[in-house]
Amino acid sequence: MQKTLSIIKPDAVKALYTGKIIDFIENKGLQIVAKKKMVLTRKQAESFYEVHKEKPFFSELVDFMVSGPVVVQVLTGENAIEHYREIMGSTDPNMAEEDTIRKLYGKNIQCNAVHGSDSSENANTEISFFFSKLELIN
Ligand code: ADP
Ligand code: MG
Numbered sequence: 001m002q003k004t005l006s007i008i009k010p011d012a013v014k015a016l017y018t019g020k021i022i023d024f025i026e027n028k029g030l031q032i033v034a035k036k037k038m039v040l041t042r043k044q045a046e047s048f049y050e051v052h053k054e055k056p057f058f059s060e061l062v063d064f065m066v067s068g069p070v071v072v073q074v075l076t077g078e079n080a081i082e083h084y085r086e087i088m089g090s091t092d093p094n095m096a097e098e099d100t101i102r103k104l105y106g107k108n109i110q111c112n113a114v115h116g117s118d119s120s121e122n123a124n125t126e127i128s129f130f131f132s133k134l135e136l137i138n
Contacts, residue, residue: 002080003033003136004117005126010068011111013037018071021101021114025075028087033137034074036130040066048129057110064110072130081123084116 008021026032040048045065052058075084089100093112096103106112117123127136 001076001078002120002123003074003076003127004081004084004123005115005130006073006075006084007115008071008073009111009113009115010064010066010070011107012105012113013069013071015105017105017113021105022073024087024101024104025073025084028083030075030077030080030084030087032073033076034131034135035071036135037069037071039069042066048126060110074127074131074136081117081120085118088114088116 006025008018012018012021022032042062045062046053049058049061049065052061055061077083087100089096089102089106091102091112092109093102093106094108096106101114102112106114117126
């Protein structure tokens, strides 16, 4: 069993897609073992997306990520990291495959509904960024 970090981003929370996205995730066989709703500080968002700090879209991305509440979850399942990336769909919702979260609920390449860890190293870092061991159901 593998763990991955999911964020339902401000665009999707604002549009009341949280419940639908949670349903989608659970129906695809991933389990939610931790969850919190929060508003990120600018410092937290900058630190979370540090790998992108040289990208032209970085400051807009940070503005977007602090623009409203997010729902942060730890998902578990077989091959959870790759499985969740698959059901999220491509970064750009316009390019996303049918029956993916971003195709169904994403607006554009920035407001694309969800985040998912992209490697086991990043999953561990991202999970520890938001959750203590105590907060994870085993
Ligand atoms: P992913 O979330 O699919 O792993 P990236 O790690 O490349 O994608 O980018 C992180 C986030 O930055 C994306 O989910 C999206 O919100 C935003 N982003 C990526 N590319 C662009 C872009 N060209 N313009 C604006 N925002 C972008
Ligand atoms: Mg990424």
